[in-house]
Amino acid sequence: MNEVLRIAVQKSGRLSEDSLKLIKECGIRFDSGAGKLKTAASNFPAEILFLRDDDIPGYVEDGVAHIGIVGENVSVETNREVDTVHRLGFSKCRLSIGIPRGVPYTSIHDLDGKSIATSYPRLLGTYLAENGVSAQIHEISGSVEIAPSIGLAEAVCDIVSSGSTLLSNGLQEVEVIFRSEAVMIASRNLNGTQQNLLDQLLFRIKSVQTAKN
Ligand code: PRP
Numbered sequence: 001m002n003e004v005l006r007i008a009v010q011k012s013g014r015l016s017e018d019s020l021k022l023i024k025e026c027g028i029r030f031d032s033g034a035g036k037l038k039t040a041a042s043n044f045p046a047e048i049l050f051l052r053d054d055d056i057p058g059y060v061e062d063g064v065a066h067i068g069i070v071g072e073n074v075s076v077e078t079n080r081e082v083d084t085v086h087r088l089g090f091s092k093c094r095l096s097i098g099i100p101r102g103v104p105y106t107s108i109h110d111l112d113g114k115s116i117a118t119s120y121p122r123l124l125g126t127y128l129a130e131n132g133v134s135a136q137i138h139e140i141s142g143s144v145e146i147a148p149s150i151g152l153a154e155a156v157c158d159i160v161s162s163g164s165t166l167l168s169n170g171l172q173e174v175e176v177i178f179r180s181e182a183v184m185i186a187s188r189n190l191n192g193t194q195q196n197l198l199d200q201l202l203f204r205i206k207s208v209q210t211a212k213n
């Protein structure tokens with residue numbers, strides 16, 4: 001069991017498709033049947049675990065998964081003891097503050113005394129503190145963009161990719177607080193075999209990236 005590299009990827013979401021594509025481009029074959037939460041590669045000593053992205057850094061810290069592909073936003077927010085071993089260049093997005101369209105905005109200080117809904121309390125808290133803004137952070141785990149329209153908060157801080165979620169919820173992006181892309185994270189307690197398999201995988205990933213540039 002310890003002779004296999006366990007790779008955690010997002011079960012479904014913005015990173016899923018490109019994560020699996022990258023593994024396939026590395027020549028690793030596996031069967032990803034619908035609803036399967038774990039699959040073994042047929043031509044490389046690896047297993048792929050399909051998890052919620054927010055849970056991936058914790059599993060990697062614990063060594064349950066040896067490596068994981070996750071958004072840097074999630075990795076930084078969860079603040080687990082893992083190593084970022086490679087930047088993957090896909091799933092680029094930004095963590096931004098949005099307010100209702102039409103509300104005037106001149107600077108971050110407009111948020112003083114306001115409430116902000118987010119799933120990223122750590123990243124947001126750091127940014128507000130750095131800018132000397134005191135706002136109330138409402139932590140919610142999803143559908144953050146609904147908050148202003150139901151009176152839960154005056155602003156939101158969430159991931160923006162195409163911008164369509166903000167747009168369709170009547171919000172405007174007023175501040176970018178973090179820029180993110182997919183990264184590969186690794187456990188700090190890999191044994192020799194696992195480290196060797198990770199090195200082989202990283203070598204293949206770098207070759208794939210070079211070929212594309
Ligand atoms: C983010 C965010 C928005 C959406 C924004 O979710 O929470 O819902 O993406 O994308 P858009 O600008 O292209 O509309 P994410 O994919 O990170 O999923 P999760 O929060 O459910 O993990």
Ligand code: ZN
Binds near residue numbers: 052053054
């Ligand atoms: Zn998530």
Ligand code: MG
Binds near residue numbers: 142143159
């Ligand atoms: Mg979301």
